[in-house]
Amino acid sequence: MKRWLTDPWRKPRLLAALVWGYLAWSVLPVAIAVWFSFNAGRSRSSWQGFSLRWYWQDPVLSVWNDPDLQRALLHSLRLAVLTTLVAVPLGVAFAIGLDRWRGRLAAGFNFQMLLSFVLPEILLAVALLFLFTNLLKAVQLGTWAQLLGLVTFQLSYPVIICRARMLSIGSEYEEAAMDLGASPLKALRHVLLPLLSPAIFASAVLVFADVIDDFVLVRYLSADAASEPMSVKIYNTARASPTPALNALATIMLFSSLLAIALGFFVYRRLTRGERTQESTVEGFAAQI
Amino acid sequence: MATSEAPATTREPGQAEPKLPHRRGARRASARAGAWHPRWFWPSFAVPGMVWLVVLFLLPFYVVLSIAFGAVDPLFRTPVPVWNPAQWNPFQFELLYDRVFGPGGFLGPAFLRTFAYVAAASALCLLVAYPVAYYVTRYAGRRKGLLLVALLAPFWVSYMMRMLAWVNLLEADGMVNNVLEAVGILDEPFPWLAGQPVTVTLGLVYGYIPYMVLALYAGLDRVDQRLLEAARDLGASRRRTFVLVTLPLSRQAILAGLVVTSLPMFGDYFTNDLLSGSPRTSMVGNLVNDAIASPGQGGQAAALVLVMMALLALPMVLYIRATARASREAGR
Helix, strand or coil: CHHHHHCCCCCCHHHHHHHHHHHHHHHHHHHHHHHHCCECCCCCCCCCCECCHHHHHCCCCCCCCCHHHHHHHHHHHHHHHHHHHHHHHHHHHHHHHHHHHCCHHHHHHHHHHHHHHHCCHHHHHHHHHHHHHHCCCCCCCCHHHHHHHHHHHHCHHHHHHHHHHHHHHCCHHHHHHHHCCCCHHHHHHHHHHHHHHHHHHHHHHHHHHHHHHCCHHHHHCCCCHHHCCHHHHHHHHCCCCCCHHHHHHHHHHHHHHHHHHHHHHHHHHHHCCCCCCCHHHHHHHHHHC | CHHHHHHHHHCCCCCCCCCCCCCHHHHHHHHCCCCCCCCCHHHHHHHHHHHHHHHHHHHHHHHHHHHHCCEECCCCCCEECCCCHHHCCCHHHHHHHHHHHCCCCCCHHHHHHHHHHHHHHHHHHHHHHHHHHHHHHHCCHHHHHHHHHHHHHHHHCCHHHHHHHHHHHHCCCCHHHHHHHHHCCCCCCCCCCCCCHHHHHHHHHHHHHHHHHHHHHHHHHHCCHHHHHHHHHCCCCHHHHHHHHHHHHCHHHHHHHHHHHHHHHHCCCHHHHHHCCCHHHCCHHHHHHHHHHCCCCHHHHHHHHHHHHHHHHHHHHHHHHHHHHHHHHHHC
16 A cells, blocks of 8 residues: 555556546536436426337427427427528638738727627627617517527627637648649638638537537527427426426537547548548647537 | 748738748739729628627627616616716716725625635636646647546536536535435535525535636647656656646636636625525625615626726736637638
8 A cells, every 4th residue: 555655656556536426427417417308207306117108209398299399309400500501601701801911900800700609698698688679670589680699699609710810820731732823812711721621520510419408598589389399398497397308409409519529530530531630630620629 | 830820920010021932822822812803892701790799799889888877767777878978977887886895884794705715616617627638638639639528518508507407416415415414414405505605605516616627628738748758758747737837828728717607706606506505695686686686786796897897997808818819820
């Protein structure tokens, strides 16, 4: 015992135990919630046998048959797709512009973009709610307002990720292309954009997965029950004696974002093939976050 | 990285042009940077994003100002924005001040509570996350990738689902009470979800600790391993190496982690709603949310938003400047 304690190169058992404890603490509650979405009974704390009742078998209360839950699920996916389609091209162009322009104005907008990244979401949500109800009244609360708000909040992901990658690409490749006679636009399209594609792709995945889980903005900018996505549904019913159908909804939500991330990871690995060893792909992808 | 040297010089017009006799192409490119592109070429890419931010980021906060310093409709008690700053009236702030500091100010405790909960939760996050991040960067070995995936996993589980999971576990007949009763620690179910500060604080820790882990991981991963080896070679014990080398080198990461976890905690109201739902534990986020939900309180909500912006401005700006510096260094 004493020798083990004084051995300067001993393995950090205590630290390892702490890490496993942490992982268990962070994963187990969610795993239990997923597990109970397959419960045959109404309880969310005592196990009454396996069934898919809360997914589609129950004729009234299951996710598949409850029009409210179904609508929430579709609305989440709709917002995620629309936001990704708008925020990513806008953000990539913004990143390219800010990175190459380098004026005082560009620095100011870069700061603003970063501010939108660290600002607590509730502050932006309240501000946008006031904007749409007092000034830009043409924008109806609901899908449109939610889309505009989410794009504003998510814009910084593609910008930050693309700028980080542009920093490591540099501008030599483009300059080489233009030395060989390419026009600026051609150099951009045939040289810079392909080199940026992993970053563009990673940011699309992150935006998609983040919007599926978004709560604060979409709740303030929703108009009625029809424009309330899954996260709001969970918030509204979590304390009001819900059925395991809510767990089922949350599980579906979980797997849709995990699927997006896993898919994203494999495509990212293909896009950056040859740039990194396999082990650090995870880190490269993680660094994008 | 050698490849980024040349563009780094093209980007700083104030600096003298380095002599690069062997790379005529590169030199010409830097000497004439911008000459190949029309002046409007790069700015035109930024214009859509700039317009977007002006209309949907700056303008909304101007509306908040106009409402916070604006008037109130005498009949419907709805806030009436006043667009002209010359006519702004600070009565909403006077009202808010009374409600916070005045006699019988019922908002004051919520502010104090917010600071207490956020401080306790961030400190706990740091205490738990530091060893975890430290282990993954130093000792994980071949399993590093796998562990990293496990650490990142909570990011992709919706916050609401993670809180729902705890609501399930902490209910009167939930698993936590069942286990504690079975072991004999509790004689009867403990009302975890009935306004317990402990539950709210731990809920905040559970919700935001992944940000802390990631920030610390990024910082600790950058620490040069050779410095640690040198310290050990020179006879420092494991503990001394940690205290004298690792800890000082990770100071920036600790600060960044504290900022990225505490900023969203300050704006949080849903953790409180789901895990407590009692006004006994409400935080500033709840005040904003309640003001938005109740008729006639729009002006108070706007004033609260501005007060929060002012309180959080310093950490936000410091964090942005620190990350900008870090990314410049990483690019070098």
